[in-house]
Amino acid sequence: MSDISRADVEHLAKLAHISMTEHELEKMAGELAVIVDSVKTVADAVSSAAVSGDVPATSHPLPLTNVFREDVVGEVFTAEQSLSNAPDAEDGRFKVPAILDEESEQGPALRGPAAGEGSER
Amino acid sequence: MTDTIAEAEPLSYEEALERFDPVLGFEVHVELNTVTKMFSSAPNAFGDDPNTNVNPVCLGLPGTLPVVNGTAVESAIRLGLALNCRIAESCRFARKQYFYPDTPKNWQTSQYDEPIAYDGYLDVELDDGEIFRVEIERAHMEEDAGKLTHAGTSGRIQGADYSLVDYNRSGVPLIEIVTKPIVGAGERAPEIARAYVSAVRDIVKGLDISDARMERGNVRCDANVSLMPKGSTEFGTRSETKNVNSMRAVEHAVTYEIRRHAGVLSSGGSIVQETRHWQETSRTTTSGRPKSDADDYRYFPEPDLVPVVTTQDWIERLRAELPEPPAERRRRLRETWGYADKEFRDVVAADLLDEIEETVEKGASPAVARKWWMGEISRLANARDLDPAALGVAPATIIELNSLIEAGRINDKIARQVLEFHVDGEGSPEAIVEARGLEVVSDDGALSAAVEKAMEENPDVVEKVKGGKLKAIGALIGPVMKETKGQADAGKVREIVLEKLGIEG
Structure with missing residues (x-):
């Protein structure tokens, strides 16, 4: 049985911004372990004699590559259209709550490329 | 802990x-x-x-x-x-x-x-x-x-x-x-x-x-x-x-x-x-x-x-189309143009390699191209809060201005004014010189009169020159320029003064 702990589930839930109760965390840990075990069947197949050699993981099942677009401008929204579903707006921009890290005492979460977040190495 | x-x-x-x-x-x-x-x-x-x-x-x-x-x-x-x-x-x-x-x-x-x-x-x-x-x-x-x-x-x-x-x-x-x-x-x-x-x-x-x-x-x-x-x-x-x-x-x-x-x-x-x-x-x-x-x-x-x-x-096609690497290009240009190290560094720092290269390609000497881009064009651009390239001065304009100077038809100072008029949309240097009557006064009569007037108004300077202080002539050039609206040729003024005083230049 795969070892998916309650802490693993809690961590994932936090990353995915999913709020879960104590009960759900416990229950999900057990269920996820079963799911991971099922998927593990693939690993067993690879290591068995039935499938030999190096089998790369499949990320894209379709035999398609290089689907490109011409660098030509298409339709755009007006600012009014862009903001038409926004819960709140100001000066032609989306208005969002003040951004603080989940652990607010650590200060703001300066993430994303705008804050220059680099790649993982 | x-x-x-x-x-x-x-x-x-x-x-x-x-x-x-x-x-x-x-x-x-x-x-x-x-x-x-x-x-x-x-x-x-x-x-x-x-x-x-x-x-x-x-x-x-x-x-x-x-x-x-x-x-x-x-x-x-x-x-x-x-x-x-x-x-x-x-x-x-x-x-x-x-x-x-x-x-x-x-x-x-x-x-x-x-x-x-x-x-x-x-x-x-x-x-x-x-x-x-x-x-x-x-x-x-x-x-x-x-x-x-x-x-x-x-x-x-x-x-x-x-x-x-x-x-x-x-x-x-x-x-x-x-x-x-x-x-x-x-x-x-x-x-x-x-x-x-x-x-x-x-x-x-x-x-x-x-x-x-x-x-x-x-x-x-x-x-x-x-x-x-x-x-x-x-x-x-x-x-x-x-x-x-x-x-x-x-x-x-x-x-x-x-x-x-x-x-x-x-x-x-x-x-x-x-x-x-x-x-x-x-x-x-x-x-x-x-x-x-x-x-x-x-x-x-x-x-x-x-x-x-x-x-x-695909890769080889893109590789073949790559431009010369910037560092190699700089080395090549520095050698071809023959600028002093500091001159070249200043050009690089001012980001004017492209402009000077194009101007030289169109026929200006590297020295002339550098003089205009690093000098008056940069100054005008700076005053207008623009990049020098954004002023829209074409290499042909620089070459035309320079040939007007070399032909003795305008002096450096007038040439700088002509450039500003050009940037302000008054047309080609040649047209501006004509329209504004900026050609150097080479008519000896008019120039001679202006020099005479300046000498009359500055007798002390004339005495100094007579006494052998030829450098004092500089003090007469200003008034002559004023009289001729800047169109006099300084060398010519000097010649006329010496001639009038009977001194061998």
Whole structure:
């Protein structure tokens, strides 16, 4: 049985911004372990004699590559259209709550490329 | 748990370098100048009204699908080749997931385990001409995020009441260039840092794949610094200073981080692995966000985009079209033009190589081209808060002005005025000289009268000249120029004065 702990589930839930109760965390840990075990069947197949050699993981099942677009401008929204579903707006921009890290005492979460977040190495 | 020292007075730079060897690393983000965005056909343009260069893809609306911009892929390959990288035979995009309002779909489409370019190097030229090789780990394609404005009393993210988001920049194509750890930089680390960013900027400019304007964030640098005690080969803990967005700031940020790390390590403390923020005014860095398990981006291959596969033919075609590398071009131009070192450095610093090269190609001498671009054109541009190139002075205009001077039809001073009239839209130099009657007064009669008048009004000067002080003639030139509205030729004035006084020049 795969070892998916309650802490693993809690961590994932936090990353995915999913709020879960104590009960759900416990229950999900057990269920996820079963799911991971099922998927593990693939690993067993690879290591068995039935499938030999190096089998790369499949990320894209379709035999398609290089689907490109011409660098030509298409339709755009007006600012009014862009903001038409926004819960709140100001000066032609989306208005969002003040951004603080989940652990607010650590200060703001300066993430994303705008804050220059680099790649993982 | 015992408290570890994480803050201490920074050491002096010299002292820091006596005890430690710096290790650097850079992540440079380059915004491409494609017409449209990385994954959608919305325009990639700067300075428009908020949220007008967006479509459903840029806003991350449900059900939208990305399509890769082929031109951006070619730009990435060309940059990879210019950085001496290997180009991946096959690579794919990945989702980097985090929640932040500048990224409306809650992930950034990037590349993770399969960058399009990897294992390259860039030879960086230092101030004294020495070459330092920076190894490139990878260059990958990704997209930019929207722009946040923090509203509130402070105007900063801390204490903001709310934030406003403009998604015009959301989806703009980016290439992130990541170096391998740079060792052996020693005391020249800050200089190498500046030279590296400068070299990357030159390359993307030379390739014409980015506007490369650092003040607009077209080229953005994150600088990693760590220290090893002298003699050690084990890397220390690094800090990552975000968004140091000018050459000078990169140099200062690296200097400061070396001093700060040395201060902490020398007092027995340890460096916290964290992001730092560069403070331009104090030239220091401040603590940002600690690296933690929150940096778990759960990357996975982007299912909505198929892999990019390159062929040898494609790569070789792009390689054949690469422009001359900027460093080689500079060497060639310096030799051909024969400028003094300082003259050439000034031209490079003023970013006028292209303009001068074109002017020389059209037939001006290198000296004349430099004189006009570095002199009057730069001055006029500066006064109008424009780039010299933006004044719209064509090489032919410079050549025409110069031939008017060489023919003795106007002098330098008038030529400068003619240039300004030209910039203001009065036509060609020839036409301006005619229309405004600016031709040098070579008519001896008129000039002679003006000289005579000046001599009558300045008898003391005339006495001095008679007494042998020929330099005193200079004092007569001003009044003559005034009389002739600046159109007299100074040499000619001198001749006439001497002639009138019967002195052999």
